[in-house]
Amino acid sequence: MTLNLFRKKTFRHGVHPPEHKDQTNGLPIRQFPFAPVIILPMSQHIGAPSKVIVREGQEVMRGQLLAEADGYVSVPTHAPVSGRVRKIGNVPTISGQMTTGIYLEPFPGASQAVCAGTPVDLDTATPDAIRDGIQRAGIVGLGGAAFPTHVKLKVPEGKTCEVLIINGIECEPYLTTDHRVMLEQAGDIFTGMRYLLKATGASRAIIGIEANKPDAADHLSREMPTDLPATVEVLPVKYPQGAEKMLITALLGREVPSGGLPIDVGVVSVNVATCAEIGRLLPTGRGIQERVVTITGPGVEKKGNYLIPIGTPLRFVLEQVGASERISEVYMGGPMMGVAVSNLDISIVKGTSGIVVFPEEDVWHPEKVYPCIKCGACLDACPLSLNPSQLGILAKHESYDLMAEDYHLMDCFECGSCAYVCPSNIPLTQYFRIAKRTVKQRRAKA
Amino acid sequence: MVQSTLRISSSPHLKRRTTTDAIMRNVVWAMLPVAAFAVYSFGLGTLMLLMTTTVTCVLTEHVLCRLSGKESTISDWSAVITGLLLGLTLPPIFPLWMAFVGSVIAMGLGKFIFGGLGYNVFNPALVGRAVLQAAFPAAITTWYPAFTANRFTEVATSTLALPFMRPPTVDVVSGATPLAAFKFEGVRTETTDLALGLISGSTGETCALLIILGGIYLIARKMMNWRIPVAVLGSAFALSGLFYLIDPGTYPHPVFMLFSGGLMLGAVFMATDMVASPLTPRGVWVYGAFIGVVTIVIRLWGGLPEGVMYAILLANAVSPHIDGWIQPRVYGTTKKAVMT
Numbered sequence: 001m002t003l004n005l006f007r008k009k010t011f012r013h014g015v016h017p018p019e020h021k022d023q024t025n026g027l028p029i030r031q032f033p034f035a036p037v038i039i040l041p042m043s044q045h046i047g048a049p050s051k052v053i054v055r056e057g058q059e060v061m062r063g064q065l066l067a068e069a070d071g072y073v074s075v076p077t078h079a080p081v082s083g084r085v086r087k088i089g090n091v092p093t094i095s096g097q098m099t100t101g102i103y104l105e106p107f108p109g110a111s112q113a114v115c116a117g118t119p120v121d122l123d124t125a126t127p128d129a130i131r132d133g134i135q136r137a138g139i140v141g142l143g144g145a146a147f148p149t150h151v152k153l154k155v156p157e158g159k160t161c162e163v164l165i166i167n168g169i170e171c172e173p174y175l176t177t178d179h180r181v182m183l184e185q186a187g188d189i190f191t192g193m194r195y196l197l198k199a200t201g202a203s204r205a206i207i208g209i210e211a212n213k214p215d216a217a218d219h220l221s222r223e224m225p226t227d228l229p230a231t232v233e234v235l236p237v238k239y240p241q242g243a244e245k246m247l248i249t250a251l252l253g254r255e256v257p258s259g260g261l262p263i264d265v266g267v268v269s270v271n272v273a274t275c276a277e278i279g280r281l282l283p284t285g286r287g288i289q290e291r292v293v294t295i296t297g298p299g300v301e302k303k304g305n306y307l308i309p310i311g312t313p314l315r316f317v318l319e320q321v322g323a324s325e326r327i328s329e330v331y332m333g334g335p336m337m338g339v340a341v342s343n344l345d346i347s348i349v350k351g352t353s354g355i356v357v358f359p360e361e362d363v364w365h366p367e368k369v370y371p372c373i374k375c376g377a378c379l380d381a382c383p384l385s386l387n388p389s390q391l392g393i394l395a396k397h398e399s400y401d402l403m404a405e406d407y408h409l410m411d412c413f414e415c416g417s418c419a420y421v422c423p424s425n426i427p428l429t430q431y432f433r434i435a436k437r438t439v440k441q442r443r444a445k446a
Numbered sequence: 447m448v449q450s451t452l453r454i455s456s457s458p459h460l461k462r463r464t465t466t467d468a469i470m471r472n473v474v475w476a477m478l479p480v481a482a483f484a485v486y487s488f489g490l491g492t493l494m495l496l497m498t499t500t501v502t503c504v505l506t507e508h509v510l511c512r513l514s515g516k517e518s519t520i521s522d523w524s525a526v527i528t529g530l531l532l533g534l535t536l537p538p539i540f541p542l543w544m545a546f547v548g549s550v551i552a553m554g555l556g557k558f559i560f561g562g563l564g565y566n567v568f569n570p571a572l573v574g575r576a577v578l579q580a581a582f583p584a585a586i587t588t589w590y591p592a593f594t595a596n597r598f599t600e601v602a603t604s605t606l607a608l609p610f611m612r613p614p615t616v617d618v619v620s621g622a623t624p625l626a627a628f629k630f631e632g633v634r635t636e637t638t639d640l641a642l643g644l645i646s647g648s649t650g651e652t653c654a655l656l657i658i659l660g661g662i663y664l665i666a667r668k669m670m671n672w673r674i675p676v677a678v679l680g681s682a683f684a685l686s687g688l689f690y691l692i693d694p695g696t697y698p699h700p701v702f703m704l705f706s707g708g709l710m711l712g713a714v715f716m717a718t719d720m721v722a723s724p725l726t727p728r729g730v731w732v733y734g735a736f737i738g739v740v741t742i743v744i745r746l747w748g749g750l751p752e753g754v755m756y757a758i759l760l761a762n763a764v765s766p767h768i769d770g771w772i773q774p775r776v777y778g779t780t781k782k783a784v785m786t
Contacts, residue, residue: 017460258778328453335459342454370466371564376725384777408776416458423466430456
């Protein structure tokens with residue numbers, strides 16, 4: 001305890017990529033128009049895809065249930081707009097794979113009133129009822145991981161949740177959605193925290209915010225209800241602090257064991273936008289229909305933070321914000337961990353926190369890969385203190401099993417810090433991604 | 447309408463722009479003042495020596511790459527470093543043909559045979575110098591005084607000696623290095639002379655100030671691990687200081703130890719070879735301290751007046767083992783990662 005008092009609130013290593021957040025962090029959240037067609041993949045989350053319960057040609061109301069959760073690790077999908085189901089069939093996703101989805105044609109003149117569901121009463125609901133309500137609202141981690149939130153909140157038998165961490169770090173360069181949510185939706189965040197505290201049984205909550213968002217930290221501290229057992233902690237800026245493990249270590253000095261979960265150290269952590277969504281949706285029993293997305297990058301004219309209906313096609317989004325004619329790369333998520341888009345016909349999904357657009361002239365790719373010069377920069381960058389240099393050499397020789405057994409490959413969460421700093425331009429993160437996938441496949445077969 | 451030919455790449459999509467060739471280039475920039483001072487103090491012969499080693503190293507790498515059917519790697523600038531560094535460790539009037547031989551050996555035996563940049567076990571320049579020291583023990587200890595009047599108009603006869611001819615020994619007499627003077631004659635040199643380079647020695651080791659400036663430049667640009675020179679110099683200072691305190695009559699002052707011979711050049715530009723030094727911060731401390739201690743041990747009790755070269759080569763050999771012993775604890779685990 002005494003040690004904790006003098007502990008510097010941070011985690012080991014990490015990097016400082018240029019932030020570029022000032023382009024959008026002062027722009028309030030604005031409502032995005034409805035696209036002429038909404039395309040809803042049934043697999044927007046980790047786990048089983050939602051099961052479609054509507055028919056082609058059916059008219060649906062905004063907020064209506066279109067597909068139900070298929071099992072425990074799954075969530076339902078709601079209609080983000082009133083309209084007609086034009087088609088149920090294959091829709092493209094960011095991975096390049098097709099998945100089942102619903103094409104929805106909005107009614108242009110409809111009032112777009114939202115139909116409500118069964119509210120979850122904060123005062124009377126049991127933890128199970130709250131988790132159930134969160135699943136029924138279709139809520140997944142909005143920070144990007146898109147893991148069903150209700151699963152995360154279930155404290156396993158024999159473990160207790162001591163601290164609830166609300167993650168407002170947003171360490172990805174360019175992204176400002178969480179920043180704006182904290183400034184504009186403080187009430188929803190606090191309500192969400194009450195639900196979450198009850199669902200997890202935690203006695204206190206900490207909102208973690210990086211020092212580059214002082215206005216958000218001030219605002220939340222000032223508005224914090226006195227009866228809410230929560231504090232706001234401002235942490236020095238460092239990537240990847242928004243990673244669950246790094247944030248827990250920075251705030252509490254605890255390390256999540258290798259292969260374990262935050263609950264193993266008495267913590268449940270939830271992204272701040274997810275928390276706000278819970279606070280907004282549960283009192284009415286509505287399902288999630290839209291989310292805040294930062295549209296930014298040098299290839300976008302009308303940069304900003306937009307409230308975009310889920311299922312809005314990316315092509316429509318880019319046309320609305322005046323994307324450059326010469327776009328070369330589009331990332332879904334931030335530039336450090338986000339995925340490069342290969343097809344503009346994919347849609348904004350629940351896990352989409354940002355769209356970053358680069359025209360040709362602003363993209364820099366190293367032209368040459370040099371051999372590893374053992375400079376050690378990657379070891380100084382890796383937040384898990386792995387040895388990316390050695391792992392990279394092993395990956396080149398495809399010694400994937402050795403990497404997993406002796407070098408903790410499977411702990412790597414692909415934050416990209418090693419590849420970001422590597423002076424020899426070795427695609428370390430990509431190597432590890434391939435290695436992890438191969439090891440997983442081999443283990444599944446064995 | 448937005449066009450849809452998009453380029454796909456794997457995350458991270460951002461990249462720090464300090465690349466390997468930029469690091470190597472900057473090391474060369476940092477050594478240039480040292481080289482310029484060497485030419486200024488020792489004259490034309492030294493200019494020819496540095497040109498010979500640099501050009502030979504670059505050409506050797508180019509030719510070896512081509513001979514083995516690979517793309518030439520000279521554009522990464524590491525061959526320039528080796529060449530320049532080798533030249534800076536040789537005596538001012540060293541025969542050019544020997545320098546040529548040393549350069550070919552440095553690149554061939556010190557670097558290429560291991561697989562080129564990134565795979566060399568030893569600092570290639572020091573491999574070249576070690577072979578030269580073994581092969582030409584007389585020439586490599588033939589010193590020459592700095593700031594001779596005719597240094598820009600005349601070239602010492604030994605510089606232009608023909609291969610395998612006995613080098614003439616006329617101009618040997620007056621240029622004992624401070625370390626040799628101390629070891630063999632008990633003569634001490636003023637510290638200010640050492641720092642400013644008003645002494646004799648290998649071409650690049652005389653002006654400690656310029657070496658330190660070069661090191662500071664690289665450290666400021668985050669292109670050099672500052673722990674290495676600090677560990678080398680710190681441990682050398684501590685050990686020689688200990689003996690100086692015990693018996694100031696026999697043992698030299700620690701400041702003299704730091705500023706004399708090749709210690710400064712070695713600590714800043716040779717021990718810091720990224721490839722041949724450990725990966726982890728703690729490993730680097732051990733490695734640096736090892737160099738400092740071995741240097742002092744050789745200087746005080748060895749048969750040679752100078753021990754930096756062998757200390758660094760020894761440490762290079764130990765470096766992979768240091769990496770094996772000292773691994774950072776992986777997040778969320780209690781035991782250290784193993785290194786095979």
